[in-house]
Amino acid sequence: MSKQIPVVDYLVLGDSPHLVAHECTSCGARFFDRRNACAGCFGTTFKPVSIATDGEVRAFTIVAFAAPGVAVPFVSAVVDCGGTSVRGNIINTEPDPDHVKLSMKVRLVTTSIGTDDDGTEAIGFGFEPIS
Amino acid sequence: MASDDIWILGIKMTKFGKHADKDTVDLAAEAAMAAMADGGVTMADMGVLAAGCLMGGGGLGQQLQKQIGQTGIPVYNVSNACATGATALRTVIMALKAGECDMGLAVGVEKLAGAGLLGAGGKPKSDKNVYEPSGRYGAVVPTDGRIGTDNMPGVFAQVGMEYGHKYGGATFELFAKISEKNHMHSTLNPLAAYSKAMSLEQIMGDMMIAYPNTRPMCSANCDGAAAAVLVTGAKLKTLSLEQQRRAVKVSASVLTSDPYEEACQILPNVNTLTRRAAKQAYEQAGVGPSDLNLVELHDCFATAELVHYDNLMLCEEGGAVDFFNSGAPFRDGARPVNVSGGLQSKGHPIAATGIANVWEVCHHLRGEAGPRQIEGAKVGLAHVIGLGSACGIHILEKSAA
Numbered sequence A: 001m002s003k004q005i006p007v008v009d010y011l012v013l014g015d016s017p018h019l020v021a022h023e024c025t026s027c028g029a030r031f032f033d034r035r036n037a038c039a040g041c042f043g044t045t046f047k048p049v050s051i052a053t054d055g056e057v058r059a060f061t062i063v064a065f066a067a068p069g070v071a072v073p074f075v076s077a078v079v080d081c082g083g084t085s086v087r088g089n090i091i092n093t094e095p096d097p098d099h100v101k102l103s104m105k106v107r108l109v110t111t112s113i114g115t116d117d118d119g120t121e122a123i124g125f126g127f128e129p130i131s
Numbered sequence B: 001m002a003s004d005d006i007w008i009l010g011i012k013m014t015k016f017g018k019h020a021d022k023d024t025v026d027l028a029a030e031a032a033m034a035a036m037a038d039g040g041v042t043m044a045d046m047g048v049l050a051a052g053c054l055m056g057g058g059g060l061g062q063q064l065q066k067q068i069g070q071t072g073i074p075v076y077n078v079s080n081a082c083a084t085g086a087t088a089l090r091t092v093i094m095a096l097k098a099g100e101c102d103m104g105l106a107v108g109v110e111k112l113a114g115a116g117l118l119g120a121g122g123k124p125k126s127d128k129n130v131y132e133p134s135g136r137y138g139a140v141v142p143t144d145g146r147i148g149t150d151n152m153p154g155v156f157a158q159v160g161m162e163y164g165h166k167y168g169g170a171t172f173e174l175f176a177k178i179s180e181k182n183h184m185h186s187t188l189n190p191l192a193a194y195s196k197a198m199s200l201e202q203i204m205g206d207m208m209i210a211y212p213n214t215r216p217m218c219s220a221n222c223d224g225a226a227a228a229v230l231v232t233g234a235k236l237k238t239l240s241l242e243q244q245r246r247a248v249k250v251s252a253s254v255l256t257s258d259p260y261e262e263a264c265q266i267l268p269n270v271n272t273l274t275r276r277a278a279k280q281a282y283e284q285a286g287v288g289p290s291d292l293n294l295v296e297l298h299d300c301f302a303t304a305e306l307v308h309y310d311n312l313m314l315c316e317e318g319g320a321v322d323f324f325n326s327g328a329p330f331r332d333g334a335r336p337v338n339v340s341g342g343l344q345s346k347g348h349p350i351a352a353t354g355i356a357n358v359w360e361v362c363h364h365l366r367g368e369a370g371p372r373q374i375e376g377a378k379v380g381l382a383h384v385i386g387l388g389s390a391c392g393i394h395i396l397e398k399s400a401a
């Protein structure tokens, strides 16, 4: 099997792909990026937490123009995954307001983004509607 | 007038639109010289200069001085996204309040005509095609478009949709109606980049940029500048009665950044900092939302205008849709919003915007707005927000003199 690499370091691949966040041990705030300190309480200790893979669409837009290499139109959304907000695209459905709705239930799925010159495949993620 | 009050003595915006034959310094000079002439003063009277030009690199203030007067005064070149103009104003006000001088000049300028939509650009990776995690998310490819969107029409579309998710009623048609209102208002503004009315059908049927924002629902990129001369109450007392009569009181000047809240690093939260700024501004000014005769708020997209009705407390919490449907924010309504045409038609030369909206309010408070005059206007509010985020609010009051 060829090598795989996650599109971002907070995506964990394997049998049950999911996202991980840095959770502030003082106030519980969750962040997906590399941290210097907590934006909420200024604490400096974090622990990794797994984020629920099922969620609800809290906001979305259908973007018609993007940088080269990005297929349009695509749906960008904010998904509430068990109380943690996650940013991602809504995929595996038509990108139009008849198929994408506020409060729609979705689940995290992975998707291939491409393969580099060394044969490593980049794996991204998105959310698909739970029918 | 109390000695420690701050007043706008002179203020001017240029025509917004395409200025192919002028550079940013030309436009800034035009606005600055006109603002000083409006106030009956010159560069010799200025004790401080704050200048902003977001896209033009640094040093606008000194470049401007070299064209309109090098008097050796301190220059602050400021940069605060779409709140840059408000930040320049605020910087001068702080210098005046600190007692460093009694008069100062704030200038904002931008050249954007033909720049396309803000934030739509991506950063392509280098030539070599080998995935290598980089940045704070360890990303192997640009995340814009692959993990949600960074583009401004899309970000603000989600801001409006989130409001709809929370309170309901925020349909594509409603957002388009907000845009229809602003385009209708713009027909009375000769300085607007676009001053044509558009029907709801035209707006909804135009090119979709980021659902539910179509092209006319997005702020118009254009060139333009605006400048203001600020003065202390103590100094104003020494000036002519005519200068005192036309001076506009700055009853509140507030700048905030976004406080931490869950999700604010996922989708920028433009609500928290606007609400905080509004609360502080109303307290400073000793007025409430129901005292406002007009409001110029940051309608960078139609979806943004809706949430700011609520954030500026022009309506009950959650009541923005009803507020719009009641007709209140129309120019003949109870709380006229964006009678200039707003950023969607007047245009949005970024660093100029936060002074141009103050000019619009002053224009009405002085009773000089001609056909678009809001009769009897005594109190107005100007609001801007820049993503990142920064929010500037100024409350202005007609001179009692």
Ligand SMILES: [Zn+2]
Residues within 6 Å of the ligand: A024, A025, A026, A027, A028, A029, A038, A039, A040, A041, A042, A043
């Ligand atoms: Zn914390």
